[in-house]
Amino acid sequence: MAGSNPNAKPMDLTLKIWRQKDRNTAGQLVTYTLKNISPDMSFLEMLDVLNEELLVRGEEPVAFDHDCREGICGMCSLFINGRAHGPERGTTTCQLHMRHFNHGDTITIEPWRAAAFPVHKDLIVDRSAFDRIQQAGGYVSVNTGGVPDANEIPIPKTIADKAFDAATCIGCGACVAACKNASAMLFVSAKVSQLAMLPQGKVEAKTRVENMVAQMDVEGFGACSNTGACAAECPVGISLDNIAMLNREYLGAKASSENV
Amino acid sequence: MILDSKIPEGALAEKWDKHKFNVKLVNPANKRKYDIIVVGTGLAGASAAATLGELGYNVKAFCFQDSPRRAHSIAAQGGINAAKNYQNDGDSIFRLFYDTIKGGDYRAREANVYRLAQVSVNIIDQCVAQGVPFAREYGGLLANRSFGGAQVSRTFYARGQTGQQLLLGAYSALNRQIAYGKVKMYPRTEMLDLVMVDGKARGIVVRNLITGKIESHSAHAVVLATGGYGNVFFLSTNAMGSNATAAWRAHKKGALFANPCFTQIHPTCIPVSGEYQSKLTLMSESLRNDGRVWVPKTVEIAQRLRKGEITVNDIKEEDRDYYLERKYPAFGNLVPRDVASRNAKLMCDEGRGVGASGLAVYLDFADAIRREGQPAIAAKYGNLFDMYAKITDENPYEKPMRIYPAVHYTMGGLWVDYNLMTNIPGLYATGECNFSDHGANRLGASALMQGLADGYFVIPYTIGDYLAQTPYDKVSTDHPAFKEAEQNVKATTDRLLSIKGNRTVDDFHKALGLLMWDYCGMARNAEGLQFAKQEIRKLRDEFWQNVKVTGVNEELNQTLEKAHRVADFLELGELMVDDALNRNESCGGHFREEYQTPENEALRDDENYAYVAAWEFTGVGNEPILHKEELKFENVKLTQRSYK
Numbered sequence: 001m002a003g004s005n006p007n008a009k010p011m012d013l014t015l016k017i018w019r020q021k022d023r024n025t026a027g028q029l030v031t032y033t034l035k036n037i038s039p040d041m042s043f044l045e046m047l048d049v050l051n052e053e054l055l056v057r058g059e060e061p062v063a064f065d066h067d068c069r070e071g072i073c074g075m076c077s078l079f080i081n082g083r084a085h086g087p088e089r090g091t092t093t094c095q096l097h098m099r100h101f102n103h104g105d106t107i108t109i110e111p112w113r114a115a116a117f118p119v120h121k122d123l124i125v126d127r128s129a130f131d132r133i134q135q136a137g138g139y140v141s142v143n144t145g146g147v148p149d150a151n152e153i154p155i156p157k158t159i160a161d162k163a164f165d166a167a168t169c170i171g172c173g174a175c176v177a178a179c180k181n182a183s184a185m186l187f188v189s190a191k192v193s194q195l196a197m198l199p200q201g202k203v204e205a206k207t208r209v210e211n212m213v214a215q216m217d218v219e220g221f222g223a224c225s226n227t228g229a230c231a232a233e234c235p236v237g238i239s240l241d242n243i244a245m246l247n248r249e250y251l252g253a254k255a256s257s258e259n260v
Numbered sequence: 261m262i263l264d265s266k267i268p269e270g271a272l273a274e275k276w277d278k279h280k281f282n283v284k285l286v287n288p289a290n291k292r293k294y295d296i297i298v299v300g301t302g303l304a305g306a307s308a309a310a311t312l313g314e315l316g317y318n319v320k321a322f323c324f325q326d327s328p329r330r331a332h333s334i335a336a337q338g339g340i341n342a343a344k345n346y347q348n349d350g351d352s353i354f355r356l357f358y359d360t361i362k363g364g365d366y367r368a369r370e371a372n373v374y375r376l377a378q379v380s381v382n383i384i385d386q387c388v389a390q391g392v393p394f395a396r397e398y399g400g401l402l403a404n405r406s407f408g409g410a411q412v413s414r415t416f417y418a419r420g421q422t423g424q425q426l427l428l429g430a431y432s433a434l435n436r437q438i439a440y441g442k443v444k445m446y447p448r449t450e451m452l453d454l455v456m457v458d459g460k461a462r463g464i465v466v467r468n469l470i471t472g473k474i475e476s477h478s479a480h481a482v483v484l485a486t487g488g489y490g491n492v493f494f495l496s497t498n499a500m501g502s503n504a505t506a507a508w509r510a511h512k513k514g515a516l517f518a519n520p521c522f523t524q525i526h527p528t529c530i531p532v533s534g535e536y537q538s539k540l541t542l543m544s545e546s547l548r549n550d551g552r553v554w555v556p557k558t559v560e561i562a563q564r565l566r567k568g569e570i571t572v573n574d575i576k577e578e579d580r581d582y583y584l585e586r587k588y589p590a591f592g593n594l595v596p597r598d599v600a601s602r603n604a605k606l607m608c609d610e611g612r613g614v615g616a617s618g619l620a621v622y623l624d625f626a627d628a629i630r631r632e633g634q635p636a637i638a639a640k641y642g643n644l645f646d647m648y649a650k651i652t653d654e655n656p657y658e659k660p661m662r663i664y665p666a667v668h669y670t671m672g673g674l675w676v677d678y679n680l681m682t683n684i685p686g687l688y689a690t691g692e693c694n695f696s697d698h699g700a701n702r703l704g705a706s707a708l709m710q711g712l713a714d715g716y717f718v719i720p721y722t723i724g725d726y727l728a729q730t731p732y733d734k735v736s737t738d739h740p741a742f743k744e745a746e747q748n749v750k751a752t753t754d755r756l757l758s759i760k761g762n763r764t765v766d767d768f769h770k771a772l773g774l775l776m777w778d779y780c781g782m783a784r785n786a787e788g789l790q791f792a793k794q795e796i797r798k799l800r801d802e803f804w805q806n807v808k809v810t811g812v813n814e815e816l817n818q819t820l821e822k823a824h825r826v827a828d829f830l831e832l833g834e835l836m837v838d839d840a841l842n843r844n845e846s847c848g849g850h851f852r853e854e855y856q857t858p859e860n861e862a863l864r865d866d867e868n869y870a871y872v873a874a875w876e877f878t879g880v881g882n883e884p885i886l887h888k889e890e891l892k893f894e895n896v897k898l899t900q901r902s903y904k
Contacts, residue, residue, distance in 0.1 A: 139432035154400030
């Protein structure tokens with residue numbers, strides 16, 4: 001019923017999927033075949049079909065992270081044919097549909113690869129480093145209550161819109177997976193610049209950028225070498241401008257910092 | 261058992277202020293002597309955990325996702341209501357209260373709803389202070405839109421991603437408290453039982469989803485902010501992991517479950533496309549501000565369309581039935597969700613549905629694009645149009661969207677009093693997890709409001725009142741009550757793993773979902789409900805004989821996680837049917853076919869059913885006991901809802 005292409009036919013696929021028992025065991029690619037996959041299925045629904053088949057055969061299903069399946073929660077995280085979230089630009093894995101593949105294709109599915117994202121199992125990685133970076137300063141220090149009326153802080157629409165663009169980061173980690181250095185600069189810069197642009201966030205802008213960058217280094221993410229792969233693969237289009245802004249903020253902060 | 265809602269005395273507008281003065285306070289230096297557990301990190305949970313941490317309590321927060329930022333509040337699209345009256349269009353706290361009570365078809369408590377409207381204004385201030393990038397006008401002030409049947413513009417929004425921005429705000433506040441050490445966060449950890457000592461909630465038993473380890477956590481109070489139970493239907497707009505297990509297991513320990521049959525079917529979702537479908541995607545209600553809903557005027561045209569003999573653009577204007585505009589001229593396409601959903605079903609039942617299955621209606625933007633131009637429409641709804649195109653491979657700028665109702669929100673939940681405490685002392689329920697504010701139907705942009713109201717502005721006051729009367733003594737997790745709960749969880753897990761049957765967990769879940777959708781969905785009748793009850797029991801029996809769960813407990817095992825959740829859905833589903841059978845009236849999202857007006861509108865029975873149905877668990881397969889909390893309306897007059 002869905003799909004504008006009435007000629008789209010079910011397809012047969014070969015899947016090469018990374019299987020790894022746990023963090024301490026070596027993993028490997030295992031080959032599976034699937035028949036009669038509808039082009040209107042989402043990529044994760046295709047994996048659901050595989051898992052149901054594996055269960056019926058008494059084999060262990062493939063573990064993968066997913067939750068909202070609407071492209072917003074940031075939980076899904078597959079490296080598909082060498083691309084974070086697969087071949088379609090601006091798309092999370094859960095919003096990728098099988099109509100972008102062809103009958104007879106071989107699809108390789110791996111977890112995010114980064115030292116700071118160790119594999120928990122199969123395609124599931126540990127992204128808690130991202131949470132720790134946010135804990136290092138990704139907030140405005142206000143307690144609940146005792147804040148001014150919302151309209152007492154006018155913000156030019158252009159600034160508000162730019163801050164919104166940075167704030168749409170879903171924290172999936174595709175930027176890290178896409179980067180040859182496994183750098184988290186795009187992720188960190190999105191929060192730094194969102195809050196640095198807004199009057200509410202300016203007060204703590206200097207300590208925020210210093211602390212978040214320091215935590216990023218502690219977590220073992222690589223350095224940024226400005227290749228731009230992160231922004232190209234980002235499913236929600238976080239711009240490289242944010243990295244430029246982070247660098248500016250960081251230099252400004254260090255110039256007057258007590259933590260030099 | 262007598263249900264005491266603990267609604268404060270006095271005039272409606274003064275109850276909350278008086279109550280805040282009357283509640284007992286915990287001295288700032290003593291707050292650190294109390295431990296509080298918060299389960300769930302969506303809007304209700306994250307806001308509560310952060311605020312309680314700021315106040316000085318020791319908080320432990322739990323979520324099953326890999327990060328608190330993933331909770332399904334993140335997917336809310338449209339907006340959040342607040343009675344700011346920034347638009348000078350006649351809004352007020354009383355009007356928001358009135359709209360919410362009426363929209364809920366007079367099945368919510370006046371005092372709770374009034375308080376919700378009161379604190380709504382504080383929520384917006386709080387979120388802006390956190391750096392939430394709400395939509396703004398060129399003058400730099402906040403923008404509003406009208407939403408979901410409201411006749412004033414009181415909805416604040418952040419493009420189509422309001423839930424995401426609000427949740428990231430609450431998440432940032434939570435992170436700050438984690439950094440200060442006031443909140444300890446446990447991601448990838450699922451609550452599997454409530455622990456009670458001397459009749460009070462004193463802790464929880466959880467499973468570490470990475471290692472499988474069963475662990476106990478002790479506290480002076482437990483807050484459940486675990487969301488709704490829409491996934492009982494298998495297909496819903498909920499996230500795949502959304503589940504009822506924490507709330508249901510608390511129910512089995514004695515917490516009453518209120519109005520379980522009140523489920524909201526959202527009118528504008530992308531229709532089902534095949535049997536492999538795993539979830540349904542909502543298209544924000546805001547689309548109805550500019551989109552016109554229609555079906556072909558005749559069954560014959562609809563049939564030709566479904567067969568592919570004609571396309572939608574071949575249908576002439578005079579052959580289109582804009583049925584909402586025709587039937588409800590005052591509200592038109594903006595009628596509340598329950599009315600819009602039921603009418604879509606009526607059109608499809610008449611044979612005038614579109615799409616190959618006939619289970620869809622059109623939502624058409626052609627007029628809006630002609631009127632305002634494509635760029636203006638793209639600016640308002642671009643991300644929603646893109647999402648629609650990605651999923652369906654159709655361009656909604658050129659062809660009308662196809663939409664159909666889908667399960668979206670559950671108004672029912674754990675029974676709570678005015679303090680948001682369940683009937684178990686020390687156990688609280690907030691956000692969608694409780695039943696309190698939306699009656700039989702929730703208005704658009706009110707879920708975010710309630711979640712944040714409960715977490716930022718209600719529970720921080722009311723939990724202090726309870727703790728101030730609780731000794732500092734901690735209960736050790738070596739206490740027999742903890743050991744017994746751990747043993748029960750282990751026994752259930754072992755049983756699930758040992759069945760080694762032939763049918764998968766998803767297969768059972770889908771079968772349950774179909775039963776619920778067919779017999780306890782948009783329209784219900786006694787005969788169908790009785791049939792469903794028997795079928796659910798059979799399915800549950802089969803589940804415990806024949807379910808297939810692979811692997812072991814001591815590992816990351818997603819099949820086992822699902823099995824626990826579906827086992828609970830199979831019990832909850834029966835209670836929803838019981839509740840729907842008991843309520844011999846139609847109201848809001850609960851439409852009993854036997855009780856309707858000649859115009860097919862819901863026919864309430866205020867004389868006999870103006871009560872909250874709170875159910876007591878008596879054992880699996882036993883009939884639950886009904887406790888009634890009579891609803892008293894002193895400030896609004898009960899009328900038949902009319903949107904004509």
